[in-house]
Amino acid sequence: xxxxxxxxxxxxxxxxxxxxxxxxxxxxxxxxxxxxxxxxxxxxxxxxxxxxxxxxxxxxxxxxxxxxxxxxxxxxxxxxxxxxxxxxxxxxxxxxxxxxxxxxxxxxxxxxxxxxxxxxxxxxxxxxxxxxxxxxxxxxxxxxxxxxxxxxxxxxxxxxxxxxxxxxxxxxxxxxxxxxxxxxxxxxxxxxxxxxxxxxxxxxxxxxxxxxxxxxxxxxxxxxxxxxxxxxxxxxxxxxxxxxxxxxxxxxxxxxxxxxxxxxxxxxxxxxxxxxxxxxxxxxxxxxxxxxxxxxxxxxxxxxxxxxxxxxxxxxxxxxxxxxxxxxxxxxxxxxxxxxxxxxxxx
Amino acid sequence: xxxxxxxxxxxxxxxxxxxxxxxxxxxxxxxxxxxxxxxxxxxxxxxxxxxxxxxxxxxxxxxxxxxxxxxxxxxxxxxxxxxxxxxxxxxxxxxxxxxxxxxxxxxxxxx
Numbered sequence: 228x229x230x231x232x233x234x235x236x237x238x239x240x241x242x243x244x245x246x247x248x249x250x251x252x253x254x255x256x257x258x259x260x261x262x263x264x265x266x267x268x269x270x271x272x273x274x275x276x277x278x279x280x281x282x283x284x285x286x287x288x289x290x291x292x293x294x295x296x297x298x299x300x301x302x303x304x305x306x307x308x309x310x311x312x313x314x315x316x317x318x319x320x321x322x323x324x325x326x327x328x329x330x331x332x333x334x335x336x337x338x339x340x341x342x343x344x345x346x347x348x349x350x351x352x353x354x355x356x357x358x359x360x361x362x363x364x365x366x367x368x369x370x371x372x373x374x375x376x377x378x379x380x381x382x383x384x385x386x387x388x389x390x391x392x393x394x395x396x397x398x399x400x401x402x403x404x405x406x407x408x409x410x411x412x413x414x415x416x417x418x419x420x421x422x423x424x425x426x427x428x429x430x431x432x433x434x435x436x437x438x439x440x441x442x443x444x445x446x447x448x449x450x451x452x453x454x455x456x457x458x459x460x461x462x463x464x465x466x467x468x469x470x471x472x473x474x475x476x477x478x479x480x481x482x483x484x485x486x487x488x489x490x491x492x493x494x495x496x497x498x499x500x501x502x503x504x505x506x507x508x509x510x511x512x513x514x515x516x517x518x519x520x521x522x523x524x525x526x527x528x529x530x531x532x533x534x535x536x537x538x539x540x541x542x543x544x545x546x547x548x549x550x551x552x553x554x555x556x557x558x559x560x561x562x563x564x565x566x567x568x569x570x571x572x573x574x
Numbered sequence: 575x576x577x578x579x580x581x582x583x584x585x586x587x588x589x590x591x592x593x594x595x596x597x598x599x600x601x602x603x604x605x606x607x608x609x610x611x612x613x614x615x616x617x618x619x620x621x622x623x624x625x626x627x628x629x630x631x632x633x634x635x636x637x638x639x640x641x642x643x644x645x646x647x648x649x650x651x652x653x654x655x656x657x658x659x660x661x662x663x664x665x666x667x668x669x670x671x672x673x674x675x676x677x678x679x680x681x682x683x684x685x
Contacts, residue, residue, distance in 0.1 A: 242631070243605075243631050244605055245598060245601050245602050245634075245635045245638060246634065246638070248590070248594070248597060248598055249586070249589065249590050249598055249638065252589075252590045252591055252594040252597070252598075253589040253590055253591070256589075256590075256591045287627070289627060316633070316634055316637070337634055337637065337638065338582065338585075338586070338637045338638040339589065340585065341588050341589035
């Protein structure tokens, strides 16, 4: 097993002085920074005052025992992500089972075996590190609610069929814009542009799951299912157009090229799941609906309308959003013509 | 049965680091008599919970150092406490004598 040797900030909680010294010295010997607490109350104070990567928690303590500390930590959004390894004597196996069921990360029997200590601590720190990375990733690409929900429910790595709305967004004639300006200007343009697009997506419970060049792909209604994702997707598209107007006003004031975008949305069944490696994973979706959304987006140039949607998306819209039927279009690679609708832009 | 099991003691040294084994021994020699006297007090006061908890701590430390006999005696008392049985006969005296032997042994092993 590969083990990271990066030091962690650890808290050892035990009412017994010999155990505290032993664990603290042992873990310091592995390069970790270790603090100790003599009881549950002191442990919670330290956990709330500072940030820790891992807690080693004794079950048997006077006043507030290990279970109580564990439960309080798991119910506290600020503390629940810190892995907790329970420490207990061999004859308290039932208690250990109880702790694991309550949500402890792992357990160690006393007297503690030094090899197991090292292995379990490293494994827990590794998992903590991975969770921190995932959290960062999700915070960047999804709303706080979606990120929290995913972190709470855990990551199901297996794929599943979900009903969702898929959106593609592209900048029109981006290549010719790039050719006319300095590389630094292009990157600045993209960063400012994406900041606006992300805001529109996450503001409507969507998740951005791909960026490629000037293109963006977003999904609504997954990974966390919610009704109304068709409306959310279209409202996000309308907000993109609105935000872009303001963006263009600023650009024209600075004598810079204005940009136009095309947005395509399709709704249906997609295969969704996490793909990648443990170091870099992304929530993605594939299937006909994704393919269709990309084709519809591409069609915005031909139709000369900024937002195009398929019929199923259109059927999910409330009365205040108007869409005009453009008739059936036979897309490349599709057997059947698809009814396309242009969403009316508010003026 | 040896007073202190060598294998367990060597593992302990490996874990704490040889430099810190004396600190651990000192903490134990300092704390254990207190645990035993707390058990004595609890016995008189019929405080089953305090009796059980101190027996538990002593058991835990004894096993950490490989003091297996002491650990077994403390464990027996912990279990009796858990079952609300403080009718322990002379077990506390026996335990105290076992501790004296462990204390001697540990003082010798102190580098």
